[in-house]
Amino acid sequence: MSEVPRAYAPGKIEKKWYDFWLKQGYFAPKIDHNKRPFVIIMPPPNVTGELHLGHALTATLEDIMVRWHRMRGEPTLWLPGTDHAGIATQVVVEQQLAKQGQTKEEIGREKFVKITWEWANKSRENIMRQHQLLGASCDWTREKFTLDEGPSKAVRTAFVRLYRKGLIYRGERMINWCPRCQTALSDLEVVHRDVMGHLYHIRYLLTQSEGFVTVATTRPETFLGDTAVAVNPQDKRYKKLIGEIVTLPIINKGIPIIADDAVDASFGTGALKITPAHDSTDFEIAQKHNLPLVNIMNPDATMNENAGPYQGWERFACRDRVLADLEDKKLLEKIEPYSHSVGHCCRCQTMVEPRVSLQWFVQTKPLTQAAIKVVKDGRIKIIPERFTKIYFDWMENIRDWCISRQLWWGHRIPVWYCQDCGKLTVSVDEPSVCTHCRTKAIIQDPDVLDTWFSSALWTHSTLGWPEDTSDLRYFYPGSVMGTGYDILFFWVARMIMMGLENTGEIPFHTVYLNGLIRDETGEKMSKLRGNVINPAEAINKYGVDALRFALTTGTSPGNDINLGTDKLESSRNFVNKLWNATRFILQSLNNEKLEYQAISILPGQPQRIEDQWIDSQLNRLIKDVAELMQGFQFGEAEQQIYDFVWSKFCDWYIEIAKIRLRRQLTPSPLPFLVNTLEKSLRLLHPFMPFITEELWQSLKMRLLRTDTAWGLNDTMKMPASIMIAPYPLSDKRPFALEAEQVMDSVIEIIRSIRNARAQYKVKPGRWIEARLYASELLSGLINEADMIETLAKVRPLAILSRQKREPTKDKALVLVLKEAEVVLPLAGMVDQLAEEQRLLKEGEEIKGRISQLESRLRDNDFLSKAPSQVIEREKQKLAMLEDKLKRLYNELAQLDSLSAGS
Numbered sequence: 032m033s034e035v036p037r038a039y040a041p042g043k044i045e046k047k048w049y050d051f052w053l054k055q056g057y058f059a060p061k062i063d064h065n066k067r068p069f070v071i072i073m074p075p076p077n078v079t080g081e082l083h084l085g086h087a088l089t090a091t092l093e094d095i096m097v098r099w100h101r102m103r104g105e106p107t108l109w110l111p112g113t114d115h116a117g118i119a120t121q122v123v124v125e126q127q128l129a130k131q132g133q134t135k136e137e138i139g140r141e142k143f144v145k146i147t148w149e150w151a152n153k154s155r156e157n158i159m160r161q162h163q164l165l166g167a168s169c170d171w172t173r174e175k176f177t178l179d180e181g182p183s184k185a186v187r188t189a190f191v192r193l194y195r196k197g198l199i200y201r202g203e204r205m206i207n208w209c210p211r212c213q214t215a216l217s218d219l220e221v222v223h224r225d226v227m228g229h230l231y232h233i234r235y236l237l238t239q240s241e242g243f244v245t246v247a248t249t250r251p252e253t254f255l256g257d258t259a260v261a262v263n264p265q266d267k268r269y270k271k272l273i274g275e276i277v278t279l280p281i282i283n284k285g286i287p288i289i290a291d292d293a294v295d296a297s298f299g300t301g302a303l304k305i306t307p308a309h310d311s312t313d314f315e316i317a318q319k320h321n322l323p324l325v326n327i328m329n330p331d332a333t334m335n336e337n338a339g340p341y342q343g344w345e346r347f348a349c350r351d352r353v354l355a356d357l358e359d360k361k362l363l364e365k366i367e368p369y370s371h372s373v374g375h376c377c378r379c380q381t382m383v384e385p386r387v388s389l390q391w392f393v394q395t396k397p398l399t400q401a402a403i404k405v406v407k408d409g410r411i412k413i414i415p416e417r418f419t420k421i422y423f424d425w426m427e428n429i430r431d432w433c434i435s436r437q438l439w440w441g442h443r444i445p446v447w448y449c450q451d452c453g454k455l456t457v458s459v460d461e462p463s464v465c466t467h468c469r470t471k472a473i474i475q476d477p478d479v480l481d482t483w484f485s486s487a488l489w490t491h492s493t494l495g496w497p498e499d500t501s502d503l504r505y506f507y508p509g510s511v512m513g514t515g516y517d518i519l520f521f522w523v524a525r526m527i528m529m530g531l532e533n534t535g536e537i538p539f540h541t542v543y544l545n546g547l548i549r550d551e552t553g554e555k556m557s558k559l560r561g562n563v564i565n566p567a568e569a570i571n572k573y574g575v576d577a578l579r580f581a582l583t584t585g586t587s588p589g590n591d592i593n594l595g596t597d598k599l600e601s602s603r604n605f606v607n608k609l610w611n612a613t614r615f616i617l618q619s620l621n622n623e624k625l626e627y628q629a630i631s632i633l634p635g636q637p638q639r640i641e642d643q644w645i646d647s648q649l650n651r652l653i654k655d656v657a658e659l660m661q662g663f664q665f666g667e668a669e670q671q672i673y674d675f676v677w678s679k680f681c682d683w684y685i686e687i688a689k690i691r692l693r694r695q696l697t698p699s700p701l702p703f704l705v706n707t708l709e710k711s712l713r714l715l716h717p718f719m720p721f722i723t724e725e726l727w728q729s730l731k732m733r734l735l736r737t738d739t740a741w742g743l744n745d746t747m748k749m750p751a752s753i754m755i756a757p758y759p760l761s762d763k764r765p766f767a768l769e770a771e772q773v774m775d776s777v778i779e780i781i782r783s784i785r786n787a788r789a790q791y792k793v794k795p796g797r798w799i800e801a802r803l804y805a806s807e808l809l810s811g812l813i814n815e816a817d818m819i820e821t822l823a824k825v826r827p828l829a830i831l832s833r834q835k836r837e838p839t840k841d842k843a844l845v846l847v848l849k850e851a852e853v854v855l856p857l858a859g860m861v862d863q864l865a866e867e868q869r870l871l872k873e874g875e876e877i878k879g880r881i882s883q884l885e886s887r888l889r890d891n892d893f894l895s896k897a898p899s900q901v902i903e904r905e906k907q908k909l910a911m912l913e914d915k916l917k918r919l920y921n922e923l924a925q926l927d928s929l930s931a932g933s
């Protein structure tokens with residue numbers, strides 16, 4: 032006998048089934064050349080630490096896709112992995128060292144890297160465990176780390192190939208520099224914040240004549256690196272000064288006044304100081320005019336020898352001294368308060384210094400053409416589509432990508448400098464001699480590569496590229512790349528460029544962008560606000576299935592998700608509902624003395640109207656879910672299954688079925704109870720893997736083991752787990768439209784009577800009399816009056832034809848419904864005046880809804896944008912309401928005549 036415990040205890044069940052799936056090897060796909068695989072390469076979380084809700088969301092969505100495809104019989108690979116996260120990890124380890132009073136320089140590069148490896152390995156295991164906790168069905172036998180040997184070789188190979196094609200070069204360019212981390216940063220690693228600062232107006236005296244030019248700057252200390260003053264050629268104030276020389280104060284150096292269209296005459300004084308080594312706009316102007324670069328800072332943002340008397344001063348201390356000295360010389364004209372955006376290092380929050388520096392770059396422009404084309408051609412689809420435009424914009428305005436980092440943690444740049452001939456050896460494998468002069472005196476570039484360089488290769492480096500492996504041949508290109516929309520450019524765009532460049536093929540067919548998670552009021556979650564939900568705590572409290580369900584139900588791609596405890600609680604309630612429904616059905620199977628009889632999940636042709644209804648509704652649900660899943664509308668699919676299971680199956684069908692079960696009437700509803708539950712569990716499995724497996728296993732013991740419904744035609748054997756059972760397919764039978772309409776009306780009737788009883792405070796146990804004047808549609812109901820009687824607690828119940836309606840002679844409550852009028856004689860209980868007012872009020876409400884619908888149907892904007900089914904549905908709704916209003920007024924007229932007669 033199968034028994035399900037009274038209450039659901041998630042923790043135990045989750046561990047049990049995850050271990051079972053792992054042991055059975057269900058997560059590892061078998062290569063089958065007759066089938067097209069479904070492949071997701073997991074976006075590798077940073078090894079920097081704990082999984083947050085964003086990871087949980089991405090992992091849940093990917094697991095939904097993966098489980099769904101696996102149930103459809105496709106060889107399915109979800110390859111997990113982690114990212115070494117260069118600067119992020121290095122900063123964390125540095126901070127740990129600092130706590131012990133040490134610096135990385137003190138312990139040296141080798142030891143530092145060793146410590147970081149130990150830390151990363153621990154963290155990697157932790158991340159794996161957290162994914163397993165979430166139920167992620169990834170193939171752990173293929174797990175990868177960006178610093179593993181395979182992906183590392185891929186990184187070196189890609190570097191060498193790009194270098195040989197001339198697409199990687201070393202040059203002096205303006206980059207973002209973090210003086211604390213002492214490394215270059217990409218634009219993506221810089222956070223811009225508005226800072227309240229000052230605009231300083233400084234006078235530069237003309238060298239050969241009387242007079243001066245005033246420049247305005249937020250960083251006065253940079254004047255030491257100025258190499259020109261630029262003005263707009265149209266600016267009348269400065270026209271005659273173009274070509275003159277001004278003297279930089281304190282260091283007494285002459286620099287020219289030049290003309291450039293890029294200067295905005297309306298900003299500041301209209302005269303722009305040009306500091307090419309410390310500002311990217313100035314750098315571009317300087318390039319045009321062949322101006323020299325004067326770097327005035329050391330890597331730690333102290334002033335260098337070019338700063339003259341200020342050498343050795345820290346940048347902000349230097350600023351104070353410069354201002355004091357300018358003041359002394361009466362060259363500081365004025366100081367205005369000024370708010371401006373300033374870049375900060377995303378890892379240590381230090382103010383970034385724009386700086387010209389010798390770095391390695393990828394020339395990205397030549398890589399973009401192909402990457403733009405594959406999205407234009409539709410070979411790669413971005414969901415939601417609105418991000419496609421942003422992708423094109425970004426690709427078209429792309430700048431060269433600075434890939435070198437002055438860090439210790441990461442992929443070392445595969446370049447060796449010769450100390451004898453000065454030439455470069457660029458090689459995948461470590462060279463022992465210079466390839467140009469064969470000397471052994473070569474030194475490897477000390478820098479590492481931007482962490483996103485290895486991430487960009489992730490789609491193929493994980494499958495064995497550059498080696499020609501069977502995995503690469505079978506599983507590449509992948510199917511879907513799922514990630515948050517915030518890293519579309521940093522990562523997705525680069526994966527497309529590098530995938531095409533390295534393999535000649537797109538890396539995936541679809542980019543699925545999920546939203547970001549916010550709290551229930553729509554605020555961003557942050558530690559500062561204290562509104563962060565920790566996934567591990569949520570799992571402890573509500574169970575994994577509830578968390579997964581709360582994260583994804585009702586959401587749509589690219590839209591942010593609001594999550595609070597309400598949503599978690601209602602998801603847990605749903606899990607409990609499912610649990611209780613299954614318990615009830617299993618108990619009913621036992622009560623029916625069917626212990627030795629197996630139930631087929633093919634229930635046969637339904638006879639009774641409620642069986643036809645649930646059967647048809649289930650078939651309709653399966654069809655809708657299939658369409659939604661195909662369209663990546665997972666949140667909506669989930670919502671529909673939820674509505675079906677809760678509001679149709681549990682609230683109505685099971686309640687109606689209980690009547691027959693109690694009286695042991697035939698035909699028994701059990702085949703339909705079992706069928707609906709079993710299919711609902713399979714429909715829900717990708718979303719809620721644990722509870723569905725647990726309940727399905729209990730149900731399985733009662734099922735026919737060789738059912739054709741398993742769709743496994745060769746063996747016809749029941750699968751050992753729901754996760755490898757086929758996902759339900761809708762059958763070709765037409766929907767039972769009439770049964771659906773009848774049951775909709777029955778539900779409306781019961782609900783209205785229940786509401787009326789509640790409104791008039793009729794005791795729950797008390798039977799009341801009812802007359803039902805039914806439309807043609809409900810004529811068959813006479814045989815099935817049981818449902819209404821029992822569930823609405825009405826007896827005697829007379830079901831009469833609406834055509835033969837006689838005027839109400841007694842005092843009664845009249846409910847005007849879609850397909851019927853229900854008359855509840857409540858002798859002495861109902862105040863007639865109140866009843867009249869209630870009908871009048873309801874009439875007003877209906878009128879309001881009618882006028883809303885009418886204006887909607889007159890609205891050209893709506894008519895041109897809405898799908899035709901929606902317009903049709905609105906029209907039907909209008910006709911239905913108009914009919915209802917007419918009948919309601921009839922009832923009012925009858926009440927009037929009744930009171931006139933009495």
Ligand SMILES: [Zn+2]
Nearest residue numbers: 209212376379
């Ligand atoms: Zn930093």
Ligand SMILES: [Zn+2]
Nearest residue numbers: 449452465468
């Ligand atoms: Zn050499």
